[in-house]
Amino acid sequence: MTTSPDMAAFVAGLPKAELHVHLQGAASVPTILELSRRYPEAGLPLEEDELREFYRFRDFDHFLSVYMAVNELVRTPDDVQALVEGLGRDLAAVNVRYAEVTVTADSHLLAGMDPAGVAEALTAGRAATLARTGVELAYTYDINGAHGLPGAERTISWAERFPAEGSVGFGLGGPEAGAPRTAYAEAFTRARDIGLASVPHAGETTGPQSIRDSLDALGAVRIGHGIAAAQDADLMAELVERDVVLEVCPTSNVCTRAVDSLEAHPFTILREAGVRVTLNTDDPGMFDTDLNREYEIAHEVFGVDRSGLVDLARESVRASLAVQPVKDRILAEIDDYAAATQPE
Ligand code: ADE
Ligand code: ZN
Numbered sequence: 264m265t266t267s268p269d270m271a272a273f274v275a276g277l278p279k280a281e282l283h284v285h286l287q288g289a290a291s292v293p294t295i296l297e298l299s300r301r302y303p304e305a306g307l308p309l310e311e312d313e314l315r316e317f318y319r320f321r322d323f324d325h326f327l328s329v330y331m332a333v334n335e336l337v338r339t340p341d342d343v344q345a346l347v348e349g350l351g352r353d354l355a356a357v358n359v360r361y362a363e364v365t366v367t368a369d370s371h372l373l374a375g376m377d378p379a380g381v382a383e384a385l386t387a388g389r390a391a392t393l394a395r396t397g398v399e400l401a402y403t404y405d406i407n408g409a410h411g412l413p414g415a416e417r418t419i420s421w422a423e424r425f426p427a428e429g430s431v432g433f434g435l436g437g438p439e440a441g442a443p444r445t446a447y448a449e450a451f452t453r454a455r456d457i458g459l460a461s462v463p464h465a466g467e468t469t470g471p472q473s474i475r476d477s478l479d480a481l482g483a484v485r486i487g488h489g490i491a492a493a494q495d496a497d498l499m500a501e502l503v504e505r506d507v508v509l510e511v512c513p514t515s516n517v518c519t520r521a522v523d524s525l526e527a528h529p530f531t532i533l534r535e536a537g538v539r540v541t542l543n544t545d546d547p548g549m550f551d552t553d554l555n556r557e558y559e560i561a562h563e564v565f566g567v568d569r570s571g572l573v574d575l576a577r578e579s580v581r582a583s584l585a586v587q588p589v590k591d592r593i594l595a596e597i598d599d600y601a602a603a604t605q606p607e
Contacts, residue, residue, distance in 0.1 A: 264566060266559040273569060273604060274558040278596040280579035281354065281362040281543055281554050283487055283510035285405075285436070286343070287334050288546025289350045289364075295548065298336040305335050318549050323468045326519040327409070327438060330546070334370045340380035343371060347388025347400065353547070355396035357555045360593045361585050363462075365403045365434055369410060369418045382425035389429045399589055403432030403462055406450060408442025415450040423457055431584035434487060435463035435477075444476035451481040460484050460584050462510070466491030468521050471498045478505060485510055485582060490522070492538065493529030499536040508539040508582040513560050514552040515545035525564045541579040573601045 266274075290298075292314055299307040299314070308314040320326040337343060347364070354362050371381045389400045404422050406415045422430065433454030435447055444465055451461050464487035465473040471491050475498060477483040489509035492498045502509070511530060516522040522529075534540050542557045544550070561567040561575060580593045 264563045266563050270562060270569070271555075271559060274555050274562070274572065276358060276600060276604070277558070277572065277576050278593055278600055279357070279359050279554055279558070279576050280541075280583050280585075280593060281359050282485070282508075282541050282579055282583055283365065283512055283543035283545055284350070284362060285365045285367070285546050286346050286350065287337060287367070287370075288330060288549050289353065289544070290333075290346055290548045291349065291353060292548060294346070294349050295333060295336065298342065302336055302338065305332075307332060307336060315551075318551070320519055323519045323521060324438070326549075330549070331370075331409075333549075334367070335374070337371065338374055338376070340371075340376055340384035343376075343381060344384040344388040344391075347385060348391050348395075351388070351392030351396050351398050351400060353553070355398050357553045359398060359554055360596065361399040361401070361580070361583060361589060363401045363403050363432060363584060365405050365432075365436065367407055367436065368404050368421050369407055369414050372417055372421060373410075378421050378425050381421075382427040385427035385429070389427070399429075399585065401429045401431040401584060402427055403434050404430070404454075404459070405434035405436040405464070406447060408435060408437040408439065410437070411442075412446065415447050419450040419453045422454065422459065426457070430459060432462045433459040434461075435465075435481070436487070439464065439467060439469040439473055444473050445480040448480045455482060462487060462584075464488055467516070468519075471495040474498060474502075478507065483507060488512060488516070488521070490516060490529050490533070493532040493536075496536070499533065499538050502539075503537045506539070508541060508578075509533060510543045511540050512543045512545035513557060513564075514550045518550040525560060528564070530561070530565045539578060539582060540575075541582055542575050543579075569604075569606075570601075573597060 406418045461482045462485045465477040467488035485508040
């Protein structure tokens, strides 16, 4: 199937929510070029074609090493705030009304930023985005599995001490192999105690066990990626039973080589098993995608029709950690849009 201009316009106008997008990975190519020119000693590409080449990943580990290198360009709370505001503008341009932005606060702390300053930058960037675009931002803080338990401790104690406005979730990203989800149970308990929902990455590059561990040891209400569940019918049934939602990111999975191709992506297997699935971008600046493109892919590659795309948009809002009035407002906008765009 191809996306007709009509369908592309339909997707573009559809009010949407994004539940899985990393702050640094979302930064557009021009934004990263501006930072790499400001900090040339980091040795990152200074020209657009070189940066695009730098963003061609051989495998997941290579992706993570590029991701960490790009993180080095974010050095001050002002940089953090600029990234938030840039992301807010990009989200508004694709009609995203609400987004949960994953912030790896530990990277900023390790770069020597003032911990209170990081939280203030997030709060200020969120307020500026709301005032300028109407987009509601919320934050999830992910532990980087590469930094082990000390990184977990730094992340959760920062979240406890410096709560930015809009803090809603707690996650676990970076490498899955060698970072067993069970090791992080204590940090997630503390996160839940301060009202942050458990939304770890799992089943992206390792098998179903990482998803089971996330449910059992981390109390996950949603799973970042979770595509390995498609290998295990019992696990899919458990996800349905526990009403756990997957944050699926198709383009990401191809770019990081977690799956061989879009055609080989288990999106349809998961949905046919009744698992709740949402569409997300993960690191849109690095993967040259945006949320409209992910919806177009759902249509083109996975055969989802207009009403299915509307259902996916609704599901993202329902599965979000937004307060009920925000959910109700966006769901009503989606309903109005669906009614106004009914084909004759
Ligand atoms: N950090 C940024 N993108 C990520 C991904 N796809 N998986 C794990 N950690 C990440
Ligand atoms: Zn991610």
